[in-house]
Amino acid sequence: RKEVEQDPGPFNVPEGATVAFNCTYSNSASQSFFWYRQDCRKEPKLLMSVYSSGNEDGRFTAQLNRASQYISLLIRDSKLSDSATYLCVVRRGSTLGRLYFGRGTQLTVWP
Amino acid sequence: EAGVTQFPSHSVIEKGQTVTLRCDPISGHDNLYWYRRVMGKEIKFLLHFVKESKQDESGMPNNRFLAERTGGTYSTLKVQPAELEDSGVYFCASSRLDQGETQYFGPGTRLLVL
Numbered sequence: 708r709k710e711v712e713q714d715p716g717p718f719n720v721p722e723g724a725t726v727a728f729n730c731t732y733s734n735s736a737s738q739s740f741f742w743y744r745q746d747c748r749k750e751p752k753l754l755m756s757v758y759s760s761g762n763e764d765g766r767f768t769a770q771l772n773r774a775s776q777y778i779s780l781l782i783r784d785s786k787l788s789d790s791a792t793y794l795c796v797v798r799r800g801s802t803l804g805r806l807y808f809g810r811g812t813q814l815t816v817w818p
Numbered sequence: 819e820a821g822v823t824q825f826p827s828h829s830v831i832e833k834g835q836t837v838t839l840r841c842d843p844i845s846g847h848d849n850l851y852w853y854r855r856v857m858g859k860e861i862k863f864l865l866h867f868v869k870e871s872k873q874d875e876s877g878m879p880n881n882r883f884l885a886e887r888t889g890g891t892y893s894t895l896k897v898q899p900a901e902l903e904d905s906g907v908y909f910c911a912s913s914r915l916d917q918g919e920t921q922y923f924g925p926g927t928r929l930l931v932l
Binding site for chain 2: 749
């Protein structure tokens with residue numbers, strides 16, 4: 708079973724739409740959770756960490772459900788520049804160690 | 819502040835040849851990671867250095883892969899001899915020991931083995 712499972716999409720939405728991505732992780736001992744963004748043929752870049760209480764950064768909201776081992780990312784008021792692949796990432800350690808990646812969910816925002 | 823750099827950006831080699839990839843982490847970052855993305859699959863961990871020591875090399879696929887980080891600065895990943903299934907994008911990432919939360923990734927080396 709994969710460590711992190713994501714719906715690969717693609718998601719195609721118009722500008723201004725709200726879109727949600729989900730992922731699940733298999734190891735209940737995981738302690739750190741992230742969403743990374745990867746533009747075409749570029750490196751992954753940290754979008755936001757995900758905390759147990761949920762957290763928001765502008766138009767982006769991340770949620771974590773430890774009981775269900777489920778992580779979500781909500782993007783409100785989508786912009787053309789949000790088009791990218793969104794990677795759900797998990798780490799077993801709280802501060803250090805290898806990252807486990809999902810395959811990524813592809814988002815295209817059209818005008 | 820300069821980011822993580824990797825060299826070369828692309829490499830095309832024939833099966834059986836040797837290739838060496840280089841990663842220069844962000845200055846002051848003691849943690850250095852190697853990851854690989856094979857086409858159609860997720861990014862997977864290869865190994866983790868803390869300074870010059872291998873902290874975790876459980877992701878290395880086989881003994882054709884050799885990673886070094888002499889002096890605790892830049893790192894090299896050598897594949898010898900290369901096989902077709904080694905094709906993919908090799909990413910390097912670094913982070914600070916006292917701020918291990920965020921790993922910063924380099925642009926990757928695209929390796930194609932023919």
